[in-house]
Amino acid sequence: MPEIDxxxxxxxxxxxxxxxxxxxxxGQILLFLLFTKYFx
Amino acid sequence: xxxVDWIVLLMTLTCIILYGIYKSRTEKSLDGYFLxxxxxxxxxxxxxxxxxxxxxxxxxxxxxxxxxDGMRFVQFYFGLPLAMIVISASFVPIFHKLKxxxxxxxxxxxxxxxxxxxxxxxxxxxxxxxxxxxxxxxSIIVSSLLGWNIYWTNFFMGGLLIIYTVTGGAKAVAYxxxxxxxxxxxxxxxxxYVVVHQLPEGIGFIDALKVGGKMGKLNVITSGAHNGxxxxxxxxxxxxxxxxxxxxxxxxxxxxxxxxxxxxxxxxVKESRLGLLMNGLVKIPMQFAILLIGVLVFSFYQFKPxxxxxxxxxxxxxxxxxxxxxxxxxxxxYNELNDQKKAAATSLIQSGGKNEFAVNDLHAVNRKSDNMxxxxxxxxxxxxxxxxxxxxxxxFLRFVVDNLPRGLVGLLIAMIIxxxxxxxxxxxxxxxxxxxxxxxxxxxxxxxxxxxxxRVSKWYSLxxxxxxxxxxxxxxxxxxxxxxxxxxxxxxxxxxxxxxLVAFYxxxxxxxxxxxxxxxxxxxxVLLFWKNTVGYIWLxxxxxxxxxxxxxxxxxIFRN
Numbered sequence: 001m002p003e004i005d006x007x008x009x010x011x012x013x014x015x016x017x018x019x020x021x022x023x024x025x026x027g028q029i030l031l032f033l034l035f036t037k038y039f040x
Numbered sequence: 041x042x043x044v045d046w047i048v049l050l051m052t053l054t055c056i057i058l059y060g061i062y063k064s065r066t067e068k069s070l071d072g073y074f075l076x077x078x079x080x081x082x083x084x085x086x087x088x089x090x091x092x093x094x095x096x097x098x099x100x101x102x103x104x105x106x107x108x109d110g111m112r113f114v115q116f117y118f119g120l121p122l123a124m125i126v127i128s129a130s131f132v133p134i135f136h137k138l139k140x141x142x143x144x145x146x147x148x149x150x151x152x153x154x155x156x157x158x159x160x161x162x163x164x165x166x167x168x169x170x171x172x173x174x175x176x177x178x179s180i181i182v183s184s185l186l187g188w189n190i191y192w193t194n195f196f197m198g199g200l201l202i203i204y205t206v207t208g209g210a211k212a213v214a215y216x217x218x219x220x221x222x223x224x225x226x227x228x229x230x231x232x233y234v235v236v237h238q239l240p241e242g243i244g245f246i247d248a249l250k251v252g253g254k255m256g257k258l259n260v261i262t263s264g265a266h267n268g269x270x271x272x273x274x275x276x277x278x279x280x281x282x283x284x285x286x287x288x289x290x291x292x293x294x295x296x297x298x299x300x301x302x303x304x305x306x307x308x309v310k311e312s313r314l315g316l317l318m319n320g321l322v323k324i325p326m327q328f329a330i331l332l333i334g335v336l337v338f339s340f341y342q343f344k345p346x347x348x349x350x351x352x353x354x355x356x357x358x359x360x361x362x363x364x365x366x367x368x369x370x371x372x373x374y375n376e377l378n379d380q381k382k383a384a385a386t387s388l389i390q391s392g393g394k395n396e397f398a399v400n401d402l403h404a405v406n407r408k409s410d411n412m413x414x415x416x417x418x419x420x421x422x423x424x425x426x427x428x429x430x431x432x433x434x435x436f437l438r439f440v441v442d443n444l445p446r447g448l449v450g451l452l453i454a455m456i457i458x459x460x461x462x463x464x465x466x467x468x469x470x471x472x473x474x475x476x477x478x479x480x481x482x483x484x485x486x487x488x489x490x491x492x493x494x495r496v497s498k499w500y501s502l503x504x505x506x507x508x509x510x511x512x513x514x515x516x517x518x519x520x521x522x523x524x525x526x527x528x529x530x531x532x533x534x535x536x537x538x539x540x541l542v543a544f545y546x547x548x549x550x551x552x553x554x555x556x557x558x559x560x561x562x563x564x565x566v567l568l569f570w571k572n573t574v575g576y577i578w579l580x581x582x583x584x585x586x587x588x589x590x591x592x593x594x595x596x597i598f599r600n
Contacts, residue, residue: 006310014128014313021121021320028324029118029278032260039253 041441045450052223052454056461060216061207080305084214085315088302089293090323091217091459092466098330099224099456100177104350104435106334110259112276114331116526116577117324119286120293124320127294128313130544135300136309141477142470143300143540150543151551153482158558159539160478163297164471166532168504170525171467172511175201178460179512181437181453184353194512197457202505205465206498213465214305220458227448227455228333231436234444235336240343243389248339250393251385255342255406257335260328273575284577287584288530291537298470337439342385342402345378346409347442348416350434354427355416361423367416374412381405468508472500530576531569534583535562541584542591549591553598557590 008014041049080088105113131143140146144163148156175198176190183193205213236245252258264270264277274280293299293316303312348371349355358367384402391398417429440452476497481488488496515524535558542549565583568574574582 006308008310008313017313017317018125018129021125021317024321025118025121025324029261032114032328036258036260039249039258040256 041449041453042446044446045453048447048450049454052451053457056216056219056223056458059219060212078305078307080214080307080311082306082311082314082318084218085303085306085311086318086322087218087221088214088305088466089299089315089319090326091221091462092298092302093292093323094221094224094326094459094463098327099228099459100181100436101433102327102330103334103337104432106257106331107338107435108432110257111328111331111335112259112262114260114324114328115262115276115278115281116285117289117327118278118281119283120289120323121320122282122286123289123293124316126290128316131294131540132303132312132316133309134544135304136312140304142297142474143295144297144474144478147539147543151554155539155551155555155558156478157482158555159295159536160474162532162536162562163295164474166529167296167298167467167471168507169511169528171464171471171504171508173515173525173528174460174464174467175508175512176515177433178457180433181456184351184434184437187353191513194509198505198509198512201461201464202468202502205468205505206501213462213469214302216458217462217466220455220462223451224455224459227452228330230448231440231444231452232329232333232336234448235333235340235439238344238443239340240386243343243386245336247389248336251339251342251388251402252335254388254393254399255338255402257338272578275575275577280575280577284575284581287537287580288526288533288577291533291580291584292529295536295540296470296533297474298467301470301473302466334436337436339385340439340443343382345375346381347438348374348413349420350431350438351428352434352438352441354420354429354431358420358423358427363419363423367419367423370412370416370419374409374416377405377409377412381409464508468501468504471504472497475500475504527576530579531565531583532562534565534580535587537580538584538587538591542588546588546592549588549595550598553594554587554591557594558587561586561590 008017011017011020102113134146135143138146138149142160144156144160147159175194179190179193179197182188182197183190188196236248239248249258262274262277264274264279266274270279303315306312306315347355355367358364381402384398384405388395388398388402393399417431420427421429437456440449444452476493480496480500481493485492485496538561539554539558542554561583564586565579568582569576569579
């Protein structure tokens with residue numbers, strides 16, 4: 001993977017953004033699961 | 041439509057076209073026409089990426105899909121955030137470093153000219169066909185509203201679009217898409233508000249959700265298991281959403297020029313990455329909201345009379361046909377059933393959704409309703425053999441026209457047409473850039489002046505526009521259009537993605553081995569598609585993994 005010297009906003013590295021996306025996805029799946037169960 | 045609606049519709053469309061032309065002033069070169077001089081900020085790219093993916097189909101077909109099949113389609117996007125991460129980390133830096141116009145240029149540097157040409161050819165086939173389907177989507181709105189012949193409407197709508205796209209180029213596409221999306225979001229929010237607002241006295245948003253939930257429409261997470269076994273034919277479930285959805289989205293955003301062309305318009309890797317990652321954050325909630333509107337429309341029609349068939353123009357034609365009397369009789373029976381449906385839904389809400397009898401009662405009425413709709417479709421087909429009896433794409437449109445206040449109907453129709461134009465404009469731009477950069481400048485005229493490049497690019501945009509109109513004439517019998525676009529792309533996306541994954545991650549595989557492996561796997565995937573062996577979404581991982589495995593094997597054989 002090529003090295004990029006551009007710093008992302010908010011986080012110190014792009015890994016912070018990648019982690020945010022994964023956590024957000026997991027959170028959404030959990031919420032959808034609760035939503036499906038609640039209204040079923 | 042009322043006169044106010046027509047004024048709102050025409051003014052919105054005119055403003056967008058003028059704004060697009062105003063913003064389209066660029067250098068008359070490939071950089072200017074295809075990449076907007078590489079000056080776009082991340083938020084324009086984000087809206088452009090979203091606008092390219094979310095066509096009229098998204099706003100017309102998705103609520104209809106939720107109405108008939110529930111919300112499980114949202115799982116199709118679960119792999120998207122993961123794909124955004126991979127593209128940001130691997131694809132974007134390389135595309136920017138090499139300063140390519142199209143994704144396929146990179147393949148010549150990594151492999152050879154034949155691999156580049158094969159990949160761009162596969163892209164041109166799949167995108168050319170699906171763009172035709174995208175032209176058909178807004179045409180059915182206009183044809184349904186005005187009672188025009190669908191074939192001539194395709195020519196009319198496609199023709200308007202071609203003028204706008206050929207003039208504008210990438211910069212016009214990106215800037216108009218941001219305005220279009222803002223109008224689209226306002227329109228969808230207004231539609232959701234009206235659905236809830238027009239429910240009977242005492243029935244609120246949560247009640248509408250309870251009705252939808254009890255009727256199985258809020259099935260956001262599904263396992264895909266039937267009788268204890270995983271069903272490989274099941275189109276949307278958690279497992280294929282994460283795994284196959286990841287491959288599909290990776291292929292779409294990482295290798296489809298209509299998307300790659302959007303994030304190549306930025307000046308830096310950082311801007312491209314931010315646009316893509318933000319898309320990963322907002323896409324699923326947006327799709328969830330659109331599908332939820334479909335469920336709300338379903339609940340709305342539990343309390344208010346629903347049409348027997350949602351395509352008004354088609355049923356009107358059948359009413360005046362030889363089976364008109366039978367159809368009218370069925371309609372009067374259906375109206376009585378609408379009263380029963382309302383009583384059953386009200387009883388369900390009064391019991392707090394906990395009374396099993398009330399739930400079963402509403403289920404029974406809905407089964408009768410489905411049965412009557414099937415009979416109506418059969419009558420329409422018998423009355424006119426060429427009739428399109430799939431009305432999924434008309435459900436939301438019919439709701440809008442029948443129930444939204446004056447002015448808002450015009451805005452929503454404009455919104456659907458604009459969303460479609462944004463998406464198709466990006467696709468035509470990508471088809472033209474790939475044809476010019478990867479085919480024309482490689483095999484026909486290698487050394488062109490920037491102004492000649494510009495002129496040739498415009499001619500190819502026009503040619504692809506005409507080709508897409510031709511395809512649109514055959515899109516009528518494809519069922520749900522949002523599924524049709526994905527189904528038609530799936531047999532090609534896997535192999536294209538496999539080629540790029542080998543290029544990025546498997547350095548030992550060279551051009552010849554990859555080229556022949558790709559042709560072999562493409563033939564196998566097309567055969568699987570033809571025989572309908574697995575759910576279409578699985579064709580993408582099969583194609584991608586197949587190319588990697590056979591590429592590796594062929595490399596061993598060729599080397600020895």
